[in-house]
Amino acid sequence: MVKRVVAVNMALAVAMSLAAFAGEASDVRVDQQRIADRIERLAHFGANPEGGVSRVAFGEADTAAREFIKGQMREAGLEVRVDVAGNIIGRRAGSDPTLPSIMTGSHIDSVPGGGNYDGDVGVIAAIEVAQILQEHGIELRHPLEIVSFTDEEGSLIGSHAMSGFSKSAALEVVSHSGKTIREGIAAVGGDPDHLDRALRKSGELAAYVELHIEQGGILYEEHTKIGVVEGIVGIRWWDVTVDGIANHAGTTSMNRRRDALVSAAELVLAVNQIANSMPGRQVATVGQIRAEPGAPNVIPGRVVMSLEIRDLEAQKIQQVFEEIEKEAARIAKTRETPIRFAEVKAALEPAPTDPRMRAIISAAADRLGLSHKLMPSGAGHDAQNMARIAPTGMIFVPSVDGISHSPKEFTAPVDMANGANVLLHTLLAIDAGALERR
Amino acid sequence: MVKRVVAVNMALAVAMSLAAFAGEASDVRVDQQRIADRIERLAHFGANPEGGVSRVAFGEADTAAREFIKGQMREAGLEVRVDVAGNIIGRRAGSDPTLPSIMTGSHIDSVPGGGNYDGDVGVIAAIEVAQILQEHGIELRHPLEIVSFTDEEGSLIGSHAMSGFSKSAALEVVSHSGKTIREGIAAVGGDPDHLDRALRKSGELAAYVELHIEQGGILYEEHTKIGVVEGIVGIRWWDVTVDGIANHAGTTSMNRRRDALVSAAELVLAVNQIANSMPGRQVATVGQIRAEPGAPNVIPGRVVMSLEIRDLEAQKIQQVFEEIEKEAARIAKTRETPIRFAEVKAALEPAPTDPRMRAIISAAADRLGLSHKLMPSGAGHDAQNMARIAPTGMIFVPSVDGISHSPKEFTAPVDMANGANVLLHTLLAIDAGALERR
Numbered sequence: 001m002v003k004r005v006v007a008v009n010m011a012l013a014v015a016m017s018l019a020a021f022a023g024e025a026s027d028v029r030v031d032q033q034r035i036a037d038r039i040e041r042l043a044h045f046g047a048n049p050e051g052g053v054s055r056v057a058f059g060e061a062d063t064a065a066r067e068f069i070k071g072q073m074r075e076a077g078l079e080v081r082v083d084v085a086g087n088i089i090g091r092r093a094g095s096d097p098t099l100p101s102i103m104t105g106s107h108i109d110s111v112p113g114g115g116n117y118d119g120d121v122g123v124i125a126a127i128e129v130a131q132i133l134q135e136h137g138i139e140l141r142h143p144l145e146i147v148s149f150t151d152e153e154g155s156l157i158g159s160h161a162m163s164g165f166s167k168s169a170a171l172e173v174v175s176h177s178g179k180t181i182r183e184g185i186a187a188v189g190g191d192p193d194h195l196d197r198a199l200r201k202s203g204e205l206a207a208y209v210e211l212h213i214e215q216g217g218i219l220y221e222e223h224t225k226i227g228v229v230e231g232i233v234g235i236r237w238w239d240v241t242v243d244g245i246a247n248h249a250g251t252t253s254m255n256r257r258r259d260a261l262v263s264a265a266e267l268v269l270a271v272n273q274i275a276n277s278m279p280g281r282q283v284a285t286v287g288q289i290r291a292e293p294g295a296p297n298v299i300p301g302r303v304v305m306s307l308e309i310r311d312l313e314a315q316k317i318q319q320v321f322e323e324i325e326k327e328a329a330r331i332a333k334t335r336e337t338p339i340r341f342a343e344v345k346a347a348l349e350p351a352p353t354d355p356r357m358r359a360i361i362s363a364a365a366d367r368l369g370l371s372h373k374l375m376p377s378g379a380g381h382d383a384q385n386m387a388r389i390a391p392t393g394m395i396f397v398p399s400v401d402g403i404s405h406s407p408k409e410f411t412a413p414v415d416m417a418n419g420a421n422v423l424l425h426t427l428l429a430i431d432a433g434a435l436e437r438r
Numbered sequence: 439m440v441k442r443v444v445a446v447n448m449a450l451a452v453a454m455s456l457a458a459f460a461g462e463a464s465d466v467r468v469d470q471q472r473i474a475d476r477i478e479r480l481a482h483f484g485a486n487p488e489g490g491v492s493r494v495a496f497g498e499a500d501t502a503a504r505e506f507i508k509g510q511m512r513e514a515g516l517e518v519r520v521d522v523a524g525n526i527i528g529r530r531a532g533s534d535p536t537l538p539s540i541m542t543g544s545h546i547d548s549v550p551g552g553g554n555y556d557g558d559v560g561v562i563a564a565i566e567v568a569q570i571l572q573e574h575g576i577e578l579r580h581p582l583e584i585v586s587f588t589d590e591e592g593s594l595i596g597s598h599a600m601s602g603f604s605k606s607a608a609l610e611v612v613s614h615s616g617k618t619i620r621e622g623i624a625a626v627g628g629d630p631d632h633l634d635r636a637l638r639k640s641g642e643l644a645a646y647v648e649l650h651i652e653q654g655g656i657l658y659e660e661h662t663k664i665g666v667v668e669g670i671v672g673i674r675w676w677d678v679t680v681d682g683i684a685n686h687a688g689t690t691s692m693n694r695r696r697d698a699l700v701s702a703a704e705l706v707l708a709v710n711q712i713a714n715s716m717p718g719r720q721v722a723t724v725g726q727i728r729a730e731p732g733a734p735n736v737i738p739g740r741v742v743m744s745l746e747i748r749d750l751e752a753q754k755i756q757q758v759f760e761e762i763e764k765e766a767a768r769i770a771k772t773r774e775t776p777i778r779f780a781e782v783k784a785a786l787e788p789a790p791t792d793p794r795m796r797a798i799i800s801a802a803a804d805r806l807g808l809s810h811k812l813m814p815s816g817a818g819h820d821a822q823n824m825a826r827i828a829p830t831g832m833i834f835v836p837s838v839d840g841i842s843h844s845p846k847e848f849t850a851p852v853d854m855a856n857g858a859n860v861l862l863h864t865l866l867a868i869d870a871g872a873l874e875r876r
Contacts, residue, residue, distance in 0.1 A: 261725075269703050283692055287729065307734075
């Protein structure tokens with residue numbers, strides 16, 4: 001009975017909040033120019049000659065950019081702190097002190113030779129959302145936390161620590177900056193010896209939402225404005241070894257060869273054909289290949305190559321792999337070149353987003369008149385860690401030509417603003433109780 | 439008129455020599471055990487743990503082995519000298535001081551991690567032939583020169599210098615030993631500044647014959663005892679570049695890819711299929727392949743690979759290349775991945791042996807009751823240089839399983855002796871005027 005009373009009170013509160021939302025907040029839009037300006041200012045930190053940035057986590061440019069972000073957060077009225085994992089967190093209080101925080105953000109570190117949009121858009125848009133709320137005097141019921149995660153492009157240590165999935169061995173890994181993760185975290189004001197204090201337990205966050213560029217070409221090519229992410233694909237990796245017989249390329253006639261590269265070539269085509277022809281959105285890639293001994297005048301005796309398969313469903317990954325294995329067995333037998341698959345122990349499980357979050361994001365896009373579609377995220381994100389402890393959603397905006405991790409990466413200001421508006425109205429809906437209603 | 443008198447005298451001399459040959463020499467055979475023993479003793483110089491030798495030219499093991507060879511030559515009654523190119527030459531005088539030398543030999547240097555037969559068999563058999571002639575008191579009309587050439591496995595500088603095809607730049611190349619060719623030649627008693635003095639002009643040698651292991655599996659698999667080499671194949675090389683678009687392996691759907699490795703794989707199969715299906719004994723090999731950027735999670739944007747084509751006829755090499763080029767153009771168009779061929783400026787022209795020499799070798803094998811077949815040499819040899827200045831022939835003996843340039847390389851003692859007997863009777867026939875009669 002007590003529960004029912006609470007529920008009724010909740011419903012009342014939600015109704016009041018929705019009324020307020022309808023009156024005050026539904027017409028609010030982010031400031032596109034301010035987003036574009038901040039993206040441009042952020043791009044100065046670690047700018048490279050090609051027009052992108054090399055701003056690897058814990059490097060000098062990252063350290064300077066972190067100070068810039070803290071300043072922008074303060075400008076947006078946020079209370080800034082750095083947690084033990086080095087995550088920058090800007091907080092805005094809510095009207096109901098009993099409610100958990102809603103969190104949004106992304107990261108500002110880049111790959112070496114990266115671009116100006118990956119991660120940055122999500123952080124800058126989150127700050128913009130906080131600032132617009134501030135400027136319009138819109139008070140949320142929940143506290144709002146804007147986060148810039150530590151080392152997304154390397155260890156994902158920031159979101160790992162926050163979601164309770166950190167292994168101490170990971171701290172000793174040398175990051176792109178040359179510092180170990182441990183040294184890096186300490187240098188940016190974290191406390192690597194007490195990473196557990198970064199943990200947010202399940203229930204401590206009402207939701208996590210991340211805006212990110214698509215990093216693929218689907219939205220751009222289909223002229224769709226918003227991607228509603230169904231989940232972050234799982235990944236499995238294998239080292240594939242094809243054994244033939246190395247021999248003199250001049251003295252070994254064609255019909256006497258056990259050429260490992262010829263078999264490997266057949267397998268590369270099979271991998272592509274299988275992933276292409278099965279229904280679904282799975283991808284399979286051979287990105288690395290080495291022929292041994294690797295001389296123009298020696299028939300390859302061995303080929304070692306990588307195989308990577310991604311899909312939103314672990315079962316589908318397994319299914320694709322089994323098809324590839326079957327075809328490999330046929331090639332191995334026909335060409336008398338044994339083929340072995342050794343799985344690399346680094347698989348990532350698929351991380352589906354919360355179905356309610358997808359619906360809330362889609363509804364926000366609808367209200368804003370923005371076309372949208374459900375799609376997987378083929379790349380990894382901090383959201384895949386946050387999904388373990390909070391209802392998580394992701395919003396994608398178009399990447400021109402699908403280019404990412406490159407100085408040529410580009411997302412138009414209007415697309416960044418579209419994404420930020422969807423983020424804003426998603427947060428407002430969550431604050432208004434949309435998660436409970438769905 | 440004077441000429442005719444000489445010709446008559448020649449004919450008389452030949453007839454006399456043939457009579458002597460018929461009576462004394464036709465039953466002579468080499469000493470199989472002595473050949474096997476010397477091969478075994480030679481294998482100690484540079485012996486590696488795998489049972490082969492690493493006896494690269496100019497290295498310590500090569501230097502010591504050279505002294506061993508000089509000693510064996512002296513034991514065979516030869517007068518030993520080292521020419522300006524470092525070639526070891528053991529000479530036996532002939533009965534007619536007006537006649538040019540007949541030369542036979544091979545090399546004793548090895549590739550790194552090589553075996554005990556490649557080159558060695560040709561040198562040891564040549565010494566054996568000289569020693570058997572000595573022991574049987576058989577005097578040849580022509581001087582006989584037994585040669586062990588300098589650095590066959592690297593620069594072929596010994597036979598290059600002897601045939602007048604040396605470029606001074608070649609001297610500055612660093613050999614497997616770590617010494618430059620110049621330093622190496624000087625260290626073994628040559629005179630790199632006067633390599634031209636090693637030159638034998640056309641006509642200065644009556645013939646050059648080389649016995650060598652096949653380095654392929656044809657004789658061994660077909661149970662044929664002797665290979666009569668039709669010539670040393672020509673070689674052309676290309677660097678092949680396939681251009682695709684590098685992209686994120688997770689975010690780029692299968693149907694949006696321009697995967698350079700998938701196109702390259704199709705081309706590798708095409709190269710194999712074309713060389714396999716055209717009539718003839720041409721070979722085509724892709725021995726080297728590199729995908730860029732070469733990460734398991736990035737779709738290859740570029741693949742660079744080697745292409746090598748060999749055949750006895752330059753025209754056939756061109757024909758195979760044109761077929762490959764045609765297929766590459768089709769793949770490039772279909773997959774929208776441009777493919778370029780850049781020829782490496784190091785082509786070797788085919789070096790056919792002298793048809794008379796082939797006939798003399800075949801006849802010698804017939805007389806000895808040894809099965810034989812005409813075949814190309816897919817590997818390069820000093821004989822390809824000597825063919826420019828003298829009627830040249832090559833005799834092949836079986837390599838077990840076709841293995842070469844490996845510690846597992848093996849040729850049975852009886853096969854070495856068979857080859858040495860064919861060499862012996864080939865030399866006797868040449869000495870008796872067989873070249874002039876054919």
